[in-house]
């Protein structure tokens with residue numbers, strides 16, 4: 001890759017500035033939606049303290065190694081590994097399905113659109129993938145080599161959400177996810193881990209953190225993970241995501257991720273930003289801050305089947321949560337809402353001040369993202385790494 005590389009001698013952080021000619025054109029990057037990436041899709045692997053900047057000067061990746069206490073990681077792992085929802089409801093992040101992307105969007109009325117979101121965009125060569133866990137070779141035949149297990153993003157995978165979730169067609173009231181409501185003791189154990197990640201987010205990216213906290217302050221405390229800038233946490237186990245962009249999170253915030261490993265060592269599952277040909281190898285105790293509104297997906301997860309765990313954690317402020325009433329008000333709404341009532345009072349839409357100082361009505365973002373966000377809803381949302 002052609003990029004400028006420098007190292008801050010005091011902090012030891014590497015800085016990479018990606019050259020414009022190294023960036024995939026938008027049409028080529030868009031064509032990767034719903035497909036799986038591998039080692040062909042990156043040239044720069046980040047596994048050390050580093051910042052990666054786009055040619056436009058925007059931060060793409062801020063990665064910090066070994067910044068979380070091992071005690072909190074261990075306690076969180078014991079809880080988060082118990083979340084077992086199939087990852088098949090993860091929309092674009094779950095990849096193509098039966099030859100096409102599994103992403104027909106759900107419309108605002110709750111029905112599923114007939115329009116395949118990426119019809120015509122899939123490239124068969126990029127989608128060769130795997131059959132029964134065996135790699136499909138370039139000539140279309142299936143490899144006989146099965147000594148290594150390769151997670152294809154669905155098999156042996158699970159995905160779930162903890163924290164809170166906003167209204168949508170199927171559940172037209174704000175609520176705590178089932179796991180959160182039913183396991184308060186476990187949530188306390190996980191909260192220490194989330195607060196440790198929150199501290200890193202605050203220290204390493206204070207502007208974005210403050211933007212997110214500004215929304216937290218407008219949000220009923222019932223929906224905030226206590227002491228953090230987050231409402232919601234997506235938990236993926238052994239999940240190789242296909243190329244997707246996150247949806248449903250606060251545009252002014254930033255992607256905040258970590259990983260918990262257990263069992264045998266595994267390789268791969270790098271998080272790749274294929275447009276910029278950059279990959280990140282997240283491991284236990286690391287924190288990745290990244291622009292999840294750029295295309296991203298994982299390389300294959302390789303290890304001995306059933307002997308490893310890779311749990312990824314994605315933390316965010318769910319963009320509509322400031323529109324929710326208190327937990328009691330939402331429960332009342334759930335009991336008394338009439339069919340056809342709008343999800344939200346559109347006259348009360350708040351204005352956000354964007355980073356360039358202009359005001360913006362956030363509902364345009366919501367409406368665009370609702371379809372993808374709805375797909376996973378209780379089980380997945382639009383976020384995965």
Ligand SMILES: [Fe+2]
Nearest residue numbers: 246383384385
């Ligand atoms: Fe994601």
